[in-house]
Amino acid sequence: MATEPLGVEVLAFHVHHGLSPNAEAWVAHCEQQCRRWARRGLLIRLCVTRLEARPTQGESVEAWARRERYRALRQMALEQGAHIVLLAHHRLDQAETVLIQALRGGGVAGLSGMPRETERDGVRWLRPWLARAPEEIAAYVRRHRLRHIEDESNAEPRFARNRLRLQVWPSIERAFPAAQTTLADTAAWAQEATACLDELAALDLSAAASAKGLFVPAWLALSVVRRSNVLRHWLRGQLRQPAPASLVTRLMDELGGAKQGQWEHGRGRLRLHRGILSWTPAADEPVWRADRETSLSLRHAGRHALPGWGGHLVVSRVDEGGVPLAWLGHVELRSRSGGEQFQAGIGRPPRSLKKQYQAQGVPAWQREGPLLYSGGQLVFVPGLGLDARVIGLPGQPLVGLHWEPSTAG
Structure with missing residues (x-):
């Protein structure tokens, strides 16, 4: 028409x-x-x-x-x-x-x-x-x-x-x-000012942020007013809405002197680890259940759901650096209890999980998930990978393991 x-x-x-x-x-x-x-x-x-x-x-x-x-x-x-x-x-x-x-x-x-x-x-x-x-x-x-x-x-x-x-x-x-x-003129002038502030924030973010999060040392190098502007801009991108003034004020006051930390928000959680401030939406938090699985049989590649642990164990074929599939016919799933020893590489001494996590810079929220054992031997640790003592020789059917937390419904 x-x-x-x-x-x-x-x-x-x-x-x-x-x-x-x-x-x-x-x-x-x-x-x-x-x-x-x-x-x-x-x-x-x-x-x-x-x-x-x-x-x-x-x-x-x-x-x-x-x-x-x-x-x-x-x-x-x-x-x-x-x-x-x-x-x-x-x-x-x-x-x-x-x-x-x-x-x-x-x-x-x-x-x-x-x-x-x-x-x-x-x-x-x-x-x-x-x-x-x-x-x-x-x-x-x-x-x-x-x-x-x-x-x-x-x-x-x-x-x-x-x-x-x-x-x-x-x-x-x-x-x-x-x-x-x-007042309409005020709105027009404020729109120009907002556009300028957005352009300035984009320039500052190019040096102070990445897909991993906000790089706090680079952020602290900015002047206070630019720091506040870029923080609001970055938070708006993470939260998909303007950040509450109370959250911005708290981060401005606390980020400078913190080495680790987390700040709750209704839509998720902000975490500071090794100088990077990251945002985890609430839907990406692991979901836990009391009736966790205690054993598993892995006979093929694929994604294996473990709802009790709040995620999936991903098994993929590899040519080298993997665990022989024969090791995984019957594996035990355990929580950390303390005293576990993990060998990060061939020829390197086994060390406690806490020290291995610290050495590799794995944040606390990426350490959740089941530990896999086969015949009493530690095979896999979320956030660290396969223990070097179970790595098989090339030519064998080898697989790699990866832990994926589920999103909350």
């Missing part, structure tokens, strides 16, 4: 949140409006998504509705092959966003408000009315006699944005008539 002037198909997206008793009436209104336009030759196709989920107990209804609305809009856009979604935010929305973010301590990124244009999750999001006053939009609606519906929840003061709009904003405009414009 192409129109002559632009040669594009226009879609109308509506999200039925299931929160209002009038929600079905709103869908009917959208259907009627599209039919009226169709009679005038404006072919606009309506797509509706009804949300099935509901906010969890204690969850902000505002935050839930916003998150689910954007998710539904994105899904409809991708399903319909639409690459651009137009949003109706205007200048007052932007001013309110800046104020709310300032009151919540959102920092420079928060003061940036809403971007006029952004590309995220395969969809280009545009806000063409962001510089328009709501009065201009209302005048257009009246002039063209467009029927519209006011969401009754807009008058509900228990929502933060409504409280600001209904109770605070009238006083601000009386005292500062140009508040909409000046």
Whole structure:
């Protein structure tokens, strides 16, 4: 369905949140409006998504509705092959966003408000009315006699944005008539500042971070303000959301004097080991069960699930440096009990697991998993590998072993 002037198909997206008793009436209104336009030759196709989920107990209804609305809009856009979604935010929305973010301590990124244009999750999001006053939009609606519906929840003061709009904003405009414009300008300047800070953080991260994590000695070589900026930037990449100010403050205070350490966060755990700060999501933590397996028969290569130990033992064929497969017909699985001796290489003396872990720089969270024994001989240790005393000669059927922790469901 192409129109002559632009040669594009226009879609109308509506999200039925299931929160209002009038929600079905709103869908009917959208259907009627599209039919009226169709009679005038404006072919606009309506797509509706009804949300099935509901906010969890204690969850902000505002935050839930916003998150689910954007998710539904994105899904409809991708399903319909639409690459651009137009949003109706205007200048007052932007001013309110800046104020709310300032009151919540959102920092420079928060003061940036809403971007006029952004590309995220395969969809280009545009806000063409962001510089328009709501009065201009209302005048257009009246002039063209467009029927519209006011969401009754807009008058509900228990929502933060409504409280600001209904109770605070009238006083601000009386005292500062140009508040909409000046706060929108503030957002534009903050967006420029945020972009500069992001570029600076990217330069600093190229020298202070890698796939392994944040290299703390290089990070400490930066000035305090650049240190804070790059830490926020790195954490945002790990957490997939802005880091809480309390976490940033704590790391800024504690990282400089720490050699080892860990910091819990709701989504996972930060760990410092040998100068590298790494992030482990909660879903990557090992899952343990009381009924751990005590024996195993390994007669072929492949991944062998050990749910009691929270992972898989991976057996792979190798030409050299492996253990003879015949050794693994019956192996025992044991936890560390202390006193175990591991030989890291042929001709090297056996040493305690603790010393071997320290010598090879294996962090504590990579030492978990079962020890494998065959005929009383230690064969394999997670984080260290095969004991040198079980390495077979070339020409024999040899295999290598590797321990993979599972992700929590």
